[in-house]
Amino acid sequence: MATVTRARNAAQLALDLEVPAALPLLPIAPEWKDQPRLWGPALHPMCSYLASFPAALAHAFIGRYSRRGDVVLDPFSGRGTTPLQACAEGRIGVGNDLNPLAYLLTAAKVEPATPAEAATRLATLRLGWASSSADWLALAETVLADPSDPSGPPSVAVPIAGSGAPATRLETVPREVTVAFHSRTLAQLLYVRTVLRHEDRTDRFLAAALTGILHGKSASYLSELMPNTFSMAPRYVRDFAARTAFASPDRDVFGGLEKKLARLHREALPRTPGIALLGDARDTTDRARAALRERGLPERVRLVVTSPPYLRVVKYGYYNWLRTWLLGEDARAIDAALDDAHHREPYLAFLREVLADLRPILADDAVVVLVIGDVETDRGRPIRGAVGLAERVWERAAEPEGYRLAGIALDDVAAGRKMTKLWGAEAGQATKTDRILVLGATEAGRRRALSGAATPIDWDWPPRGLRAI
Ligand SMILES: C[S@@+](CC[C@H](N)C(=O)[O-])C[C@H]1O[C@@H](n2cnc3c(N)ncnc32)[C@H](O)[C@@H]1O
Numbered sequence: 041m042a043t044v045t046r047a048r049n050a051a052q053l054a055l056d057l058e059v060p061a062a063l064p065l066l067p068i069a070p071e072w073k074d075q076p077r078l079w080g081p082a083l084h085p086m087c088s089y090l091a092s093f094p095a096a097l098a099h100a101f102i103g104r105y106s107r108r109g110d111v112v113l114d115p116f117s118g119r120g121t122t123p124l125q126a127c128a129e130g131r132i133g134v135g136n137d138l139n140p141l142a143y144l145l146t147a148a149k150v151e152p153a154t155p156a157e158a159a160t161r162l163a164t165l166r167l168g169w170a171s172s173s174a175d176w177l178a179l180a181e182t183v184l185a186d187p188s189d190p191s192g193p194p195s196v197a198v199p200i201a202g203s204g205a206p207a208t209r210l211e212t213v214p215r216e217v218t219v220a221f222h223s224r225t226l227a228q229l230l231y232v233r234t235v236l237r238h239e240d241r242t243d244r245f246l247a248a249a250l251t252g253i254l255h256g257k258s259a260s261y262l263s264e265l266m267p268n269t270f271s272m273a274p275r276y277v278r279d280f281a282a283r284t285a286f287a288s289p290d291r292d293v294f295g296g297l298e299k300k301l302a303r304l305h306r307e308a309l310p311r312t313p314g315i316a317l318l319g320d321a322r323d324t325t326d327r328a329r330a331a332l333r334e335r336g337l338p339e340r341v342r343l344v345v346t347s348p349p350y351l352r353v354v355k356y357g358y359y360n361w362l363r364t365w366l367l368g369e370d371a372r373a374i375d376a377a378l379d380d381a382h383h384r385e386p387y388l389a390f391l392r393e394v395l396a397d398l399r400p401i402l403a404d405d406a407v408v409v410l411v412i413g414d415v416e417t418d419r420g421r422p423i424r425g426a427v428g429l430a431e432r433v434w435e436r437a438a439e440p441e442g443y444r445l446a447g448i449a450l451d452d453v454a455a456g457r458k459m460t461k462l463w464g465a466e467a468g469q470a471t472k473t474d475r476i477l478v479l480g481a482t483e484a485g486r487r488r489a490l491s492g493a494a495t496p497i498d499w500d501w502p503p504r505g506l507r508a509i
Contacts, residue, residue: 066447072096087252089119098125110342115321120146133314143318148248150314180227201368216274219281228293270359347411392437405484430475446489
């Protein structure tokens with residue numbers, strides 16, 4: 041009895057210390073770390089997005105584990121890195137995300153507007169603005185001069201996003217939005233967000249491009265109040281603007297958008313269109329299959345490259361509230377819906393559901409690449425349960441659903457040196473190592489993952505084999 045108790049205590053201690061079980065290393069060098077920051081197609085940096093991975097990482101696995109014409113899926117597509125990279129390499133890139141901002145960015149990248157379509161729509165917007173600017177300028181001035189008590193809700197009504205002009209559905213503009221822009225910029229944004237319709241491919245592309253230039257610290261952004269990477273807390277923004285008498289420079293939305301479109305279109309668009317889906321990763325398969333069938337495309341996925349939400353609070357709504365305002369989305373509702381703030385146990389159960397859902401759409405020899413987290417501290421504080429997470433994901437989410445383990449690839453140049461420490465008794469001291477769990481859907485997938493690890497990757501962009509496309 042005492043031995044059993046001691047054994048149980050030891051097991052509990054190991055759990056508490058979070059010493060991960062050793063998993064085999066997959067010999068894939070993290071060459072993506074050596075590539076320039078903006079490596080890959082010009083559409084990738086359309087808009088900054090928290091916790092996105094580099095296009096070069098997606099390429100390292102797309103190049104090894106898929107061929108032209110294969111379906112490559114990301115059930116947590118974020119700003120669309122995997123599906124865009126897949127389309128750019130002649131694969132059918134499918135991205136799914138529950139965040140409407142992520143969906144918009146993914147859709148804009150896998151079904152982009154051509155330069156001619158974008159230029160025509162921009163010209164129409166300019167004409168529409170020219171004929172109605174007096175009304176919008178007057179509306180913006182009224183919003184800025186809102187006579188209601190500044191500590192209460194705003195009172196001036198404007199059309200809701202996407203409602204078309206003349207609008208019948210109205211809402212008010214949050215005060216933190218009004219302080220961010222010059223009155224003319226605000227007037228132009230009110231007009232543009234009213235008339236752009238996100239169900240239209242070209243309008244979606246323009247709206248996505250606008251989210252990318254909304255705020256940042258240079259003349260190419262429409263507001264200099266906040267950095268480009270994320271929106272600062274609304275209250276902080278209001279206080280800061282009041283304290284410093286912040287006045288945004290007059291930035292022309294149409295001129296800024298034109299320049300942004302030129303950057304996005306500076307090289308040819310991918311010829312293979314992809315698919316963007318909006319929904320919960322736990323039911324990706326049915327929606328992906330229906331979308332593939334509708335387009336007459338193969339209904340089997342050969343490769344998944346994804347980075348699930350992580351064990352830390354990345355509030356995609358809260359940190360993007362100015363962008364979500366532009367799009368007419370509710371930042372709070374987004375955060376309430378997403379699975380980004382789990383503790384470890386519910387996180388593992390969640391991932392297991394995702395992996396269970398994916399199985400039926402995977403080809404027998406499909407390879408599944410899961411990029412599991414990148415930090416073990418969140419803003420300086422250790423995250424409980426983060427150490428050894430990839431190992432736990434394997435044991436608790438993937439193995440029980442019948443996946444086969446090919447191994448773990450490390451996303452850290454110094455990883456080799458750290459490895460002994462990391463997987464030995466000093467696991468708890470590790471500070472930063474990404475772990476990339478590579479799985480096979482079946483034994484055939486595992487074997488393909490192992491043999492493909494040695495495939496050399498062409499890091500020229502576009503790769504030699506694709507230049508003729
Ligand atoms: C780490 S990010 C992915 C970033 C992506 N790899 C990229 O490069 O942009 C995780 C994503 O999971 C999404 N997400 C969170 N909960 C979800 C759920 N239940 N279903 C689908 N997506 C979800 C978030 O919106 C976020 O975009």
